[in-house]
Ligand SMILES: Nc1ncnc2c1ncn2[C@@H]1O[C@H](COP(=O)(O)OP(=O)(O)O)[C@@H](O)[C@H]1O
C-alpha cells in the first residue's frame with residue numbers, strides 16, 4: 140500500500156511538518172510494509188513561506204515592521220530565494236491574527252501597513268519577483284494599509300488622510316497613486332477563493348473570527364464596496380477585479396494587491412502543490428491523508444484539503460481527512476470526496492487534542508478504518 144500524508148498546519152498547535160511526521164510515524168509503526176511519503180502542505184495562510192522555503196531552498200531574513208495594530212511593531216520574517224531573486228512574503232508574519240491577543244482583535248483598526256513595508260524591504264533588497272502568501276489575517280482593510288506603505292494615499296471627503304484600518308474605508312473619497320511604484324511583479328498566493336464583497340466576501344465570512352461584531356461586519360462590507368467603487372472609477376486597473384476568485388483573501392489584501400499594485404492572483408494551494416511536487420507523489424498512491432486544525436465550510440473554499448482532494452482524485456487516489464475539530468456539512472464532505480473523516484477532539488477529547496496534538500493525531504489515525512485495506 141502506498142500512502143501520501145499531506146497535512147496543512149493545525150493553527151496554533153502543530154506545523155504542517157509536525158502533523159505529517161506524527162501521522163506518518165503512526166502508519167509506519169503499524170504497517171512496516173507500507174510506503175508512506177510526507178508532503179507538508181500550505182495554502183497561502185500561515186506556514187506557506189516555510190513550506191516553500193523547505194521545498195525550494197531559501198534563506199530567512201527578518202525586518203522590523205508595523206504589526207496588525209498600527210501602534211505596534213513586530214519582527215517579521217520573509218524568505219529570500221537567491222537563485223531566482225524571489226522574495227516570499229507571508230502576510231501573517233506582519234498582520235496575522237495569531238499576533239494578537241483575543242481582546243486586541245479589531246478589524247476596524249488593524250492594518251496591512253507592515254505587509255507593504257516588507258514588500259518595500261524585499262524590493263530594496265533586489266527582489267525581481269515577490270510571492271505574497273495571504274491568509275490567516277487580522278485585517279479587513281482591502282490592502283489599503285500595504286498600499287499606503289508603498290506611497291498610496293487614501294483620503295476622506297474633507298481631503299484628510301483616512302486613519303488605518305477597515306473601519307474608515309466607508310468614508311473613502313479619493314485615492315492618490317504614488318508618482319512611481321518601485322515594486323517588481325507580485326504574485327498573490329490566495330488561501331481561499333472568496334470574492335471581495337457580498338455574502339461570500341471577506342467581511343461577511345472572515346471578519347467575525349477577527350473580532351468584528353455584526354455592526355462591524357456591515358461597516359467593513361460598506362468600506363470594501365466603497366474601495367472597489369473608487370478603484371473602478373479611477374480606471375487605472377481593469378474593472379471588476381472585486382469579483383475575482385481570491386480577491387477576498389486576507390481581508391481583501393489580495394484585491395488591493397491586484398487593483399493597486401498590479402499583482403496577479405493565484406491559488407495558494409495550487410502553487411504549493413506544484414512546488415512540493417504533490418502530483419508526482421500521488422501518481423502511485425492508494426490513499427492520501429490530509430487535514431488541518433478545523434475542517435469546516437471554509438475548508439471547501441480552495442484550502443489545502445480541497446486542493447489535495449482534487450489532485451488525489453485526478454490521480455485516482457482515495458482521500459481520508461483528520462482534523463483537530465470537524466464541523467463540515469455532509470454535502471461538503473461528499474463534494475470533497477472524503478471517504479473517512481476523523482477528529483482529534485473525538486479521538487481524545489478537546490483538552491488533549493490541544494495539549495498534546497501529536498499524540499491525539501496518532502490516536503485519530505489509528506482509529507481510521509482504512510488500515511484493513
Ligand atoms: N489540535 C487541535 N485540536 C482541536 N482544534 C484545533 C487544533 N489545532 C487547531 N485547532 C483549531 O483549528 C482552528 C484553526 O483552523 P485551521 O484549519 O488550522 O486554520 P485556518 O482555518 O485559518 O486555515 C482554530 O479554531 C483552532 O482552535
Ligand SMILES: O=C(O)[C@@H](CO)OP(=O)(O)O
Pocket residue numbers: 184185273274275276277330331345387388389390437
Ligand atoms: O485571512 C483571512 O481573512 C482568511 C481568508 O483568507 O484566512 P484564514 O482562513 O486562514 O482565517
